[in-house]
Amino acid sequence: MKKAVVIDDAESCFLCKNCIKEWIPAILAHKKNYKVKKGELIFKEGSPANGIFFVHTGIVKVHKRWGADKELILRFAKEGVIFGHRVLGGNGIYAISATALQPGIVSYVDTAFFEATLKVNTDFAYNLLMFFAEELRVSERKMRNLAHMPVKGRVAEALIMLKDQFGLTKDGFIDIELSRQDLASFSGATYETVFRVINELIQEGLLTLSGKSIAISNYDKLLKLTEDIA
Amino acid sequence: MKKAVVIDDAESCFLCKNCIKEWIPAILAHKKNYKVKKGELIFKEGSPANGIFFVHTGIVKVHKRWGADKELILRFAKEGVIFGHRVLGGNGIYAISATALQPGIVSYVDTAFFEATLKVNTDFAYNLLMFFAEELRVSERKMRNLAHMPVKGRVAEALIMLKDQFGLTKDGFIDIELSRQDLASFSGATYETVFRVINELIQEGLLTLSGKSIAISNYDKLLKLTEDIA
């Protein structure tokens, strides 16, 4: 791995907002920060996993490959959120990959220290548990969507999730710079299909474009696409 | 809810195998056992969630609906395993449904007590965390499969998972009684397609049938179907 950079974050504890203050020195002692470039692969599925990461600054995509040139983006992680956490109890091999979407800094904690912390710091373990439960709910919804929802609905839901997670710029555009390819991988569809679907949505007045930025112009209709009408 | 039944399980603690002995009386005091019939709905997505379940005996399927008559089976739970655990940190509404596949007994613990236990019983919280991490890994793999893997591979993987989870009868058949409809919902495909695929697999000598029971006659070839050949 590249060499660590030093940043001043004595006040910021990852994930656990109400984590015990006395822990911070220990955490800092065991935490390494790495600068990542845009598009840089942080870790790759299949490679040995010895630790857990947090996003200090920037945006990271967590994804899983299929074949040579297909992938599914599982989630995006922004400032303060953990990733690579599925190494816990695993076989020491990352089951997923992580790539930086923006230049930024990621923090690394080795598994042994992380697990030790969990066993002692109840609040942290509890918060992580809640986080995992939420992740599971999201995963399960996404599974069902991939199995049954048409692409149009999945794109709609992807955009809504991006809006919820990253918010809007002052102009009302979803505040993330995302390639069409990544949007496609996040929706679980191909580049071309997503392209066509977005055009449809613009025709129908649900979306507006400005360059590659996307704005939601009719949230209610977009939301309706994500429901099982039955 | 129906009335609770009394069963003698003073020695058995759910999930957490190495959970502290002193807790057992408290757990028993807060645990209710319910007898369920084959096919009985235990809880339904959208209904208020006040607690967490464990399978005492029997088999339970955890599933999520789409529209009126489609569903995706997320997982099966057998003896000793928790389900409904995603209520943790949720909005008090079940996001999934659970249905008994076999007559059996399920145990119920209300959320408040469960969360209190988590906060105090570190081992239990830690074990649950590991369990969640594993569930996440499985979910993520399943998501990718639904997005990219063809139905044949998904059926193959479903059968392998069933074999791993439920084992084999002395005759070498997968030891679970499962309707074709459920197998289809577990694979994320339709009844008819799964039917055809299974026939193919039999033709190719990978599977053998006996009534509704399925035996894997060529595990290696079946496993190969679940790989991304690239």
Place this chain on the structure above:
DNA sequence: CGTGGCGTTGACCGGGATCAAGTAGAGTGG
């Protein structure tokens, strides 16, 4: 000016969903 990457669009096609219809039990009531 070429050239390579990405956005854009059309044409095609195939996996799998859908529809429909026939068959085989398993009760159930007469």
Place this chain on the structure above:
DNA sequence: CCACTCTACTTGATCCCGGTCAACGCCACG
């Protein structure tokens, strides 16, 4: 014991969504 429903299994025919492939335009960059 037989007719009759009901549900699950089986199979063929058809359709269409969305993946694949290919071509073209555009712009940046060497």
